[in-house]
Amino acid sequence: MQQVKHKMPEQAADQRRRNFNEVALGYEAETAKAEAARCLQCKTAPCRQGCPVEIDIPKFIKNIKEGDFDAAIDEIKTKNNLPAVCGRVCPQEDQCEKYCIMGKKGEPVGIGRLERFAADYAMATGREDKVDVPAEVLGKVAVIGAGPAGLTTAGDLARLGYKVTVFEALHAPGGVLMYGIPEFRLPKAIVQREIAALRKLGVDIQVNAVIGKSYTIDELLNEEGYDAVFIGTGAGLPHFMDIPGENLNGVYSANEFLTRVNLMKAYKFPQTGTPVRVGRRVAVVGAGNVAMDSARTALRLGAEKVYIVYRRSEEEMPARHEELEHAKEEGVEFRLLTAPVQVLGDDKGWVKGIECIKMELGEPDESGRRKPVPVEGSNYVLDVETVVMAIGQGPNPLVQDTTPGLAVNKRGNIMADETGATSKDAVFAGGDIVTGAATVILAMGAGKKASAKIHEYVQNKKAAR
Amino acid sequence: MYNIVKKEVLSPGVLLFDVAAPLIAKKCQPGQFVILRIDEDGERIPLTIADFDREAGTITLIFQEVGHTTRQLGALNKGDALLDLVGPLGKATHIDNFGTVICIGGGIGVAPVYPIARAYKQAGNKVISIIGARNADLLILEKEMAAVSDELIITTDDGSKGRKGLVIHPLQEMIDAGMKIDTVMAIGPVIMMRSVADVTRPHNIHTIVSLNPIMVDGTGMCGGCRVSVGNKNKFACVDGPEFDAHQVDFNGLMARQRMYQEHEKMERCGGGSCKCNK
Numbered sequence: 001m002q003q004v005k006h007k008m009p010e011q012a013a014d015q016r017r018r019n020f021n022e023v024a025l026g027y028e029a030e031t032a033k034a035e036a037a038r039c040l041q042c043k044t045a046p047c048r049q050g051c052p053v054e055i056d057i058p059k060f061i062k063n064i065k066e067g068d069f070d071a072a073i074d075e076i077k078t079k080n081n082l083p084a085v086c087g088r089v090c091p092q093e094d095q096c097e098k099y100c101i102m103g104k105k106g107e108p109v110g111i112g113r114l115e116r117f118a119a120d121y122a123m124a125t126g127r128e129d130k131v132d133v134p135a136e137v138l139g140k141v142a143v144i145g146a147g148p149a150g151l152t153t154a155g156d157l158a159r160l161g162y163k164v165t166v167f168e169a170l171h172a173p174g175g176v177l178m179y180g181i182p183e184f185r186l187p188k189a190i191v192q193r194e195i196a197a198l199r200k201l202g203v204d205i206q207v208n209a210v211i212g213k214s215y216t217i218d219e220l221l222n223e224e225g226y227d228a229v230f231i232g233t234g235a236g237l238p239h240f241m242d243i244p245g246e247n248l249n250g251v252y253s254a255n256e257f258l259t260r261v262n263l264m265k266a267y268k269f270p271q272t273g274t275p276v277r278v279g280r281r282v283a284v285v286g287a288g289n290v291a292m293d294s295a296r297t298a299l300r301l302g303a304e305k306v307y308i309v310y311r312r313s314e315e316e317m318p319a320r321h322e323e324l325e326h327a328k329e330e331g332v333e334f335r336l337l338t339a340p341v342q343v344l345g346d347d348k349g350w351v352k353g354i355e356c357i358k359m360e361l362g363e364p365d366e367s368g369r370r371k372p373v374p375v376e377g378s379n380y381v382l383d384v385e386t387v388v389m390a391i392g393q394g395p396n397p398l399v400q401d402t403t404p405g406l407a408v409n410k411r412g413n414i415m416a417d418e419t420g421a422t423s424k425d426a427v428f429a430g431g432d433i434v435t436g437a438a439t440v441i442l443a444m445g446a447g448k449k450a451s452a453k454i455h456e457y458v459q460n461k462k463a464a465r
Numbered sequence: 466m467y468n469i470v471k472k473e474v475l476s477p478g479v480l481l482f483d484v485a486a487p488l489i490a491k492k493c494q495p496g497q498f499v500i501l502r503i504d505e506d507g508e509r510i511p512l513t514i515a516d517f518d519r520e521a522g523t524i525t526l527i528f529q530e531v532g533h534t535t536r537q538l539g540a541l542n543k544g545d546a547l548l549d550l551v552g553p554l555g556k557a558t559h560i561d562n563f564g565t566v567i568c569i570g571g572g573i574g575v576a577p578v579y580p581i582a583r584a585y586k587q588a589g590n591k592v593i594s595i596i597g598a599r600n601a602d603l604l605i606l607e608k609e610m611a612a613v614s615d616e617l618i619i620t621t622d623d624g625s626k627g628r629k630g631l632v633i634h635p636l637q638e639m640i641d642a643g644m645k646i647d648t649v650m651a652i653g654p655v656i657m658m659r660s661v662a663d664v665t666r667p668h669n670i671h672t673i674v675s676l677n678p679i680m681v682d683g684t685g686m687c688g689g690c691r692v693s694v695g696n697k698n699k700f701a702c703v704d705g706p707e708f709d710a711h712q713v714d715f716n717g718l719m720a721r722q723r724m725y726q727e728h729e730k731m732e733r734c735g736g737g738s739c740k741c742n743k
């Protein structure tokens with residue numbers, strides 16, 4: 001048997017670095033069947049313990065192997081409302097595939113690629129989801145935030161028979177899937193198609209509704225007649241470094257940079273209304289997925305030189321390996337063990353460079369990673385016109401600030417137990433707003449657990465009445 | 466979709482729209498703003514809620530045509546609709562009975578000052594308003610401001626109406642005359658707000674300005690609206706838009722507002738192909 005995964009067809013690096021089309025092209029049916037045939041159909045299915053939404057992985061893979069692609073997607077959809085998204089952006093290497101038996105001797109089965117294949121096949125053939133929503137309405141639930149956590153909660157509750165309204169602050173649902181992750185990794189049309197499927201389940205999505213402003217949580221519960229509320233407002237508050245020059249023109253948070261490009265389609269400016277400014281040379285500070293996305297986006301907008309500036313070494317980089325490799329292939333230059341100390345401006349207030357200092361790794365810190373320490377006198381300047389700060393995000397405070405009785409921790413994240421229950425009656429929360437910036441699938445997993453708990457809560461309350 | 470139910474031209478390039486938005490009309494307070502998008506390819510732009518009618522379910526927007534989106538907006542008519550309208554955003558003005566309040570509006574800045582002046586008046590303050598413009602034609606909301614002020618002073622740069630000069634001149638005179646001033650609220654071009662701050666700072670007069678940095682989401686997500694206030698980064702959309710004038714880094718704000726000037730030229734002049742140099 002083949003020890004390595006079937007290769008993922010991709011756009012060539014020298015072409016894709018200048019367009020926004022998807023990088024990974026997806027398996028053909030024959031490749032998918034061949035990859036599925038690598039699965040040993042283990043009785044114990046260790047892969048499943050790594051899946052936060054508990055997909056029956058061997059079962060759907062068997063369907064693909066047998067060529068019954070419709071059965072495969074039906075199986076996945078019983079657990080996962082967003083398979084075309086997850087098949088593209090989940091860190092499978094740390095989840096299902098990490099536990100796959102095949103990975104012991106060679107490479108694990110390409111579970112994520114197969115999930116993507118099944119989802120894309122269903123979309124291409126126009127297959128409709130099986131919609132069997134109960135006729136009886138069990139209750140009314142409000143979901144705040146249309147990111148993966150909120151959408152998952154909404155879908156699961158709708159299937160159970162709840163009337164669900166999702167309130168989303170932006171003009172398009174999807175959360176980070178729409179405004180953060182770039183088109184070349186996750187085409188926005190795919191996100192919208194998965195959301196359309198949710199609407200078919202009867203989920204009402206109200207955009208342009210900022211909770212804390214349009215309504216407060218207490219108003220939703222006490223005046224608008226919702227039995228429960230789920231908060232999935234994500235980690236959308238950009239961090240800055242507090243170094244001199246950070247407010248110069250040409251310094252963006254990754255969120256602003258990516259939002260302009262993804263949600264507002266600035267790459268089509270001036271056909272679209274929103275501009276984005278990318279200089280000839282760009283420095284991106286940070287080394288997570290957000291940083292890789294920003295760097296690769298800058299290249300696609302025409303930058304000649306794009307640097308990743310990161311204070312630790314490659315080993316500590318939080319980005320997915322695949323994204324890192326893609327960025328390298330496309331020509332992003334890595335300045336590792338390097339930290340910015342200030343952004344330099346010209347006399348008109350525009351960025352003209354970023355001053356950096358070299359670092360070396362010292363003793364391990366609390367996180368167990370070796371702590372970077374500056375090398376005295378090693379300062380140098382990178383000439384750039386644009387700086388993107390991709391050093392992390394915190395919780396958006398709008399809801400917490402307007403909801404008395406909702407406990408938050410010292411970082412501002414909402415405190416919730418593993419079922420999603422918060423300190424406030426009838427209020428549940430999950431996803432990045434609880435955990436801090438994490439992953440799509442963890443947010444979805446939290447949404448699944450919370451929807452089960454909300455169901456239990458509402459039925460108990462009704463029974464007690 | 467949000468229907469435009471009324472359109473009025475206040476002065477050349479300055480338009481007033483009433484837009485049907487019942488939920489926003491129900492909730493909004495003076496000092497807050499909305500973000501709108503005209504169509505699918507449109508930019509998100511912030512505009513202050515200049516007035517609201519909770520019963521009719523409408524809000525009033527007053528804006529100046531300065532660039533692509535505001536001009537596109539100006540071309541719409543009664544009966545047309547906006548695709549997206551989100552709000553009310555930002556913190557409401559802190560309204561209380563302070564005593565004597567000076568409300569200063571420069572140019573289009575009179576529009577956001579108006580509901581605030583009215584609220585101050587309703588709260589029992591003595592309201593003295595100073596409104597200014599380059600010339601008489603550009604002066605807006607004179608009648609409305611007069612109706613909510615105990616005294617209204619008008620200034621124009623060229624003297625074509627009211628006093629010749631800048632809005633800070635009458636303010637300076639009141640201060641020099643030893644008048645007791647409890648709060649100053651100033652909204653207008655950044656240069657104007659900066660000079661108001663310069664005038665009141667030596668006398669320690671509590672002064673509030675409403676800032677208008679470039680915004681995208683308006684919910685604290687992009688960080689594009691950050692301004693330095695008291696040497697700390699604040700997001701104007703959620704921490705503001707009103708701040709203590711004596712703490713604001715106005716120079717930084719002015720530089721940031723120029724961020725998209727070149728792009729706007731490109732947009733206006735057919736992708737830079739024309740040579741009009743506007």
Ligand SMILES: Cc1cc2nc3c(=O)[nH]c(=O)nc-3n(C[C@H](O)[C@H](O)[C@H](O)COP(=O)(O)OP(=O)(O)OC[C@H]3O[C@@H](n4cnc5c(N)ncnc54)[C@H](O)[C@@H]3O)c2cc1C
Pocket residue numbers: 089090091144145146147148149150167168169170173174175176177180181182209210211212232233234235236258289290293396398399430431432433437438439440441443684
């Ligand atoms: C650039 C980028 C790349 C990433 N790449 C990956 C990846 O490859 N793989 C992966 O697994 N994860 C990735 N992540 C992380 C992942 O996207 C997040 O962990 C996930 O989206 C969290 O989901 P969520 O539902 O908790 O929040 P979000 O996706 O942040 O959604 C929250 C939603 O709530 C809305 N909202 C906020 N406040 C309010 C309010 N007051 N009222 C109404 N609505 C509100 C927001 O507008 C938003 O739409 C990436 C993140 C970023 C930023």
Ligand SMILES: Cc1cc2nc3c(=O)[nH]c(=O)nc-3n(C[C@H](O)[C@H](O)[C@H](O)COP(=O)(O)OP(=O)(O)OC[C@H]3O[C@@H](n4cnc5c(N)ncnc54)[C@H](O)[C@@H]3O)c2cc1C
Pocket residue numbers: 498508510511512513514527528529530531532533534535536573576577676677678679680706722723724725726729
């Ligand atoms: C909280 C807030 C409230 C506002 N309220 C009003 C209002 O009530 N009435 C009104 O007329 N305008 C108001 N503005 C300004 C308004 O949003 C801008 O004029 C508008 O975004 C310009 O868009 P545009 O596409 O037409 O012009 P652009 O093509 O984007 O820009 C044209 C010119 O306007 C300048 N400009 C761009 N954005 C802004 C901005 N945010 N503030 C100031 N100048 C800008 C540019 O530097 C450029 O010189 C407000 C801004 C904020 C942040």
Ligand code: SF4
Pocket residue numbers: 038039040041042045046047048057058061099100101102108109111
């Ligand atoms: S662990 Fe790997 S080989 Fe075993 S069932 Fe799961 S995917 Fe198939």
Ligand code: FES
Pocket residue numbers: 679680681682683684685686687688689690691700701702703
């Ligand atoms: S407009 Fe994006 S943070 Fe204020």
